[in-house]
Amino acid sequence: MGATFDLWKFTKTALFYLAVIAIVVIAVFPFYYAILTSFKTGTDLFRINYWPESFSLANYTAVFSQGSFPRNLLNSVFVASVTVIMALFLAVTAAFALSRVRFKGRGFLLMVILAVSMFPQIAVLAGLFEVIRALGIYNTPWALIFSYTIFTLPFTVWVLTTFMRDLPIEIEEAAIVDGATPWVIITRVFMPLMWPALVTTGLLAFIGAWNEFLFALTFTSSNDTRTVPVAIALLSGGSQYEIPWGIIMAASVIVTVPLVFLVLIFQRKIVSGLTAGGVKG
Numbered sequence: 001m002g003a004t005f006d007l008w009k010f011t012k013t014a015l016f017y018l019a020v021i022a023i024v025v026i027a028v029f030p031f032y033y034a035i036l037t038s039f040k041t042g043t044d045l046f047r048i049n050y051w052p053e054s055f056s057l058a059n060y061t062a063v064f065s066q067g068s069f070p071r072n073l074l075n076s077v078f079v080a081s082v083t084v085i086m087a088l089f090l091a092v093t094a095a096f097a098l099s100r101v102r103f104k105g106r107g108f109l110l111m112v113i114l115a116v117s118m119f120p121q122i123a124v125l126a127g128l129f130e131v132i133r134a135l136g137i138y139n140t141p142w143a144l145i146f147s148y149t150i151f152t153l154p155f156t157v158w159v160l161t162t163f164m165r166d167l168p169i170e171i172e173e174a175a176i177v178d179g180a181t182p183w184v185i186i187t188r189v190f191m192p193l194m195w196p197a198l199v200t201t202g203l204l205a206f207i208g209a210w211n212e213f214l215f216a217l218t219f220t221s222s223n224d225t226r227t228v229p230v231a232i233a234l235l236s237g238g239s240q241y242e243i244p245w246g247i248i249m250a251a252s253v254i255v256t257v258p259l260v261f262l263v264l265i266f267q268r269k270i271v272s273g274l275t276a277g278g279v280k281g
Contacts, residue, residue: 031256038249045245059250068223069251072231076255079141079227080209083148084202090149091156091201092194096186098157099164100172110161117154121214132219143219144227148209156201163197164190199266207259228255 037045041056063069097103098110128147129138137143167190175185191198213229220226226234232251235244 031253031260034249034256035253038246038253040246059244059246060254062244062247063251063254068226069228069231071224072226072228073254075141075225076210076227076229079144079148080206082141082145083152083209084205086145086149087152087156087205088198088202091153091160092186092191092198094153094157095160095164096182096190098161110158113154113157115154117151121151125214125218128215129218138219139221139225141225144209144212144216147215147219148205148212152205152208156205159201160194160197163194167193203262203266206262210255210259 033050036050036052038059039052039055039057040047041054041058044054094113098106128150132138132143132146135146137146171189171193172185175189180189210227211229212227213233216227216230217233220230223231228251232248232255235248235251
């Protein structure tokens with residue numbers, strides 16, 4: 001009986017680790033193959049191999065020698081960073097109102113905010129284009145910041161509201177007794193306690209703005225204002241043999257590596273932020 005139990009336990013453990021290995025391979029292999037391809041040149045690009053056989057930095061040199069790509073990279077950094085700042089500022093203040101201020105229709109308002117995220121981008125593309133054109137910000141980074149903030153806010157507001165609800169009410173009451181204003185309570189009392197949720201929402205908002213393609217393609221029309229997803233998509237020739245696959249892979253690796261490092265650095269706070277409000281003490 002003991003031998004049967006040990007065999008069953010060993011089988012479950014082995015199946016679990018096999019499943020983990022399979023998931024890791026499936027998730028990591030595309031990025032690994034992109035890195036492998038980025039170091040290939042010439043006819044090596046069309047040879048299928050899974051281990052590095054040649055090493056060349058020509059593709060990376062070609063990426064940065066292109067006149068617009070460095071500018072596109074800076075555009076992505078600027079747009080994503082400002083989007084995160086604006087989204088977190090608006091989300092923190094909205095979360096305070098939705099979690100700490102009692103008013104009629106608070107729950108319904110929170111559901112409406114969350115429902116906004118259910119609309120696909122293509123469904124609101126035409127209307128949002130008209131708004132951006134009326135504001136006079138078409139073909140500027142502010143058009144992307146405006147649209148990205150709209151689609152980032154529902155998630156950030158929801159996560160921060162859930163997190164702020166779990167903070168002890170006694171902390172806020174003590175601050176009020178000391179004469180603190182709502183703004184002081186938000187910035188001096190709550191925000192130092194909300195770093196896991198702020199890091200989570202900020203990083204996910206950054207990734208979303210960094211990788212977004214449809215709005216970036218629609219709301220910009222010149223190389224000086226495009227972001228890197230559009231710049232990479234436009235690196236193409238007439239036929240499949242004229243497409244610079246090596247340069248495209250090198251550009252994709254350059255764009256992806258910073259996100260990988262950010263996730264690895266803040267992974268613990270990301271987990272803490274995503275599980276905020278999931279356990280009630």
